[in-house]
Amino acid sequence: MNRQIFSVLLFISTFFSAQKPVQIAFLSDVHFQDLYGSFSDHNFKGIINPKTGKPTILRTMDSQLHSTRIFNENYFAFLKALDDIVAKGIKIVAMPGDFSDDGQAYNLRGLHRILQEYHEKYGINFYLTTGNHDPVGPFHNEGGKDDFLGQNGNPLGIYSKENIGKSTDKVITKDIAESGYLEILNELKDFGFYPKKEDLFWSTPFDHHSFKNYSYKNGLQSADYSKRMYEVAKSFSVPDLSYVVEPVKDVWMIAIDGNTYIPKNLKESPQNTSNYKGASIGYNNVLTNKQHLIPWVKKLAEEARKSNKTLIAFTHYPMIDFNDGATSEIKNLLGDKKWQMERVPQEEVAKLFAEAGLQIHFAGHMHINDTGIRKFGENVLVNVQVPSLAAYLPAYKILTIQSPNRMEVKTEVINDVPHFDELFPLYEKEYSALQHDKTKTLWNKDILNTKSYHDFMLFHLKELVRLRMIPDDWPKEFIDKTKSLNGGDLLLFIQNKDRLKDQGIRSESFKKWSFDDLLLDLYKFQSADELAKKDIPEERLKQYQILEKLYQENQSNDLFIIQIKSVFKILSLLSHGDPADHFEIDLKKKKIIKL
Template structure:
């Protein structure tokens, strides 16, 4: 049955809900709030305390636009703890009952862990200063904590237990839907949805639940919701005390094709049925199926090594398998990036739309408008969300007491500025320390834009370990207004483009983007030997340009017959 068109739905991802007003077991909570440390936020790829407000704001915005169907592509909870699951459920129930939204979830790597769960430990501010640790692990110790509270509720549950509370949002039922099924039939019971998975050495087997399902929210529109978490049993010698399975974080679709072989034939059947019935099919999972880093993975391996991000880039075999199955459009989360990527095999196209996190830069979600032969995607920014003054007050207290340098975080006027400042901060506090080679990191810390312009224009190759600031008067690429901009600020913009694509370009602004483009061209024009400072920065700017100039990632239209992408 062909759907009534146009049909609109929203796609959100990586809400990572933490409820500051929920009781996590800390006796000495300031102002009655369970607030995660600013210090931890400044080292994390996401913010914690703003997450629930961001999700609520996004759902209110969706409803205000007259949209009634919402997909969330996993990591709806902070880390699968009971307070986080309950908070997510409460938000979704309120949105369903008060706003009339129909919400469908996929599961992410932070929501459940295999069938056994795992311990979680979190640090919270205390009213008396310092922090308290709340943990589900009876063996966990922290000599620096003011208190250590043992709370079984902090444990991330396994599946199906960890999904039960949220079962009404697609996992086990879909009220008023035109159709619902799993790879195993129409029985929603966990015992009817188990598959066998074997350890790498073949010595251990387990039967785990797969939470994939197909739902038809309205006649002719079908959502294929894939549980792409992969947990493989560990051999006895590989196990840790509380973990008997591999972590799903870096596994993604490459491991899914190996350990969940029943999914691809089912997806093929679903795609064939949609084509036969004249229905429109949309696939969703937590993990990307096409490289969301704009083809920069090889440059990244040379410049940075085998980073966590590179490990999560799916191989080409994944896209080929999905194209063969008849899938042409897939929405993902996980990497917290805003990106559009495509793969082509034998004239057929697969488009992956990576949806950014609600709790990281850039905070946004997608609106999808379905037409007969095309799909329009609009990216809705959440920048204007007001910051909670209670949190800002507690952050300032923590920074003063502990001697933290929060950069521009405490100067932010809204959520967009806060998250832009956050990614700028973790660029130096996390990524520069963890991912970048020491010599390159040291160069970024000591150089300015004028120095990089001089480096690009000089005729002599320079050693990255010893390259020093040049003569700013001997360069013409950078205007005086930006000449003294530290390369650490440039690094922040590098990550804004990496994570935000078009939204990063908008946040950075035309003046800086013009200078970055000129520097990229200047470094590209030189014939620099590998290992020189110029060759390193040539690769740096080549990656930066790829992030900025990839496929449209804000507002665009996809022709579903040809895969062509256009911008109005």
């Protein structure tokens, strides 16, 4: 009797586990830097942290607050995200590029160690694709950084050669050089770049074996570095590490290598590693110099349809404009070289890939949370921007494949991270050293009072906007005019008090926030999309809506009023995009539905 009951229970358990929808976690722009790594040719292991007693290889807080990402605390956030994924029972993790700081050997080794540990302990399979930081260029290049933290609190240079960098206090190690494709492939081949025995299918754009004739042996041959080259320009052959894999039955994941390294000078030698432009522009360069990817995707989409496979693509770069329709307004206000406009993909990108049959695409690169959809006749393409763990708002995405035509996407925000404040005593030392250097601007020490990773990253954004975004992107005259203004002033520019009273609007309540607050909130929406609303007072959000409406109705020809009008228009567009937190993609109806 007991045996019969056991058999029934086993059948029920097997049946329901077989019915469980496939889930894939997407972790992008991890920018892993191994705080506790080591160099193969130097005994430097970092400076001693008085809080933990551990030697730590870290960058300065000053450098973090001038960068669009942090360099250090994301180490802990990465581990927290992986533990989160383990707790949810997810077994497939896709990483759409920039998985390392700059592809340095010691960081790649550290990343390998962690991925291998989570694979062996929890059965997670990782599938990586490349980003513009890994590799920085197609081939190995000397490199280094001036902004590591030294024992005395001053910057320390770590370089791969003696004659690089400007720091006199330095460490020389080959492990800080920027790896090329070959080194990355050799170190991380177990994480998608080569087939695994258990993969049901694996192929590259250069593999001519048919899907039906797939074998692990053929896959291994196709994965060889020498068989993954293409001409990016006449006589300039560079690698392309794109691949497609079937990790579980009937799900095909296309890992597209969107890096396009175009030579600066066609008369130079192809072996000159410094003669290649960076790849940060993304898909706009694919259209001109890496066109073989489009027919490859088309071929896969056709085969997937015939064989009843669900096709999910991921690349480092976005395929759809990520500014929620605000791009032209931003260009009019700031110019077409600001706000990372060169990274906005042309509409042709979405059109070509949608017409090739691609429908679902996950991207990183921008360190933002966003969703975009484009329809071209019967074709539809949805682009999901995966946030970075190293920027506000730190999060990852979970895709649940309910059916081939119905997908659920959920954003998992990383608010609390164990040990996120572990390095704070070292920053205290840095701050103390900075105080003695009158030539440098002090960063805001209040960041060391933050109580959660979420608050730490929000503070990082605040300082980044103050120290870099506003000085770099905004007209100085406009910023000078607005720096002393509050919300009440903005209201009274276009309405007198009597008219406001008639409309039931109290200008006094608008004085609680400044124009600086407005600009910071603009960047919150750019970074976090609808999730930014949790970090902005509800009353202020309502006041923004009132001001946006009043400014849009205003017909003034005054340039300053027109500029403020534009700011509110951009704010409104960025805060009313397609659902970007928890939503369903219905491919039959060609719709994104908020859940």
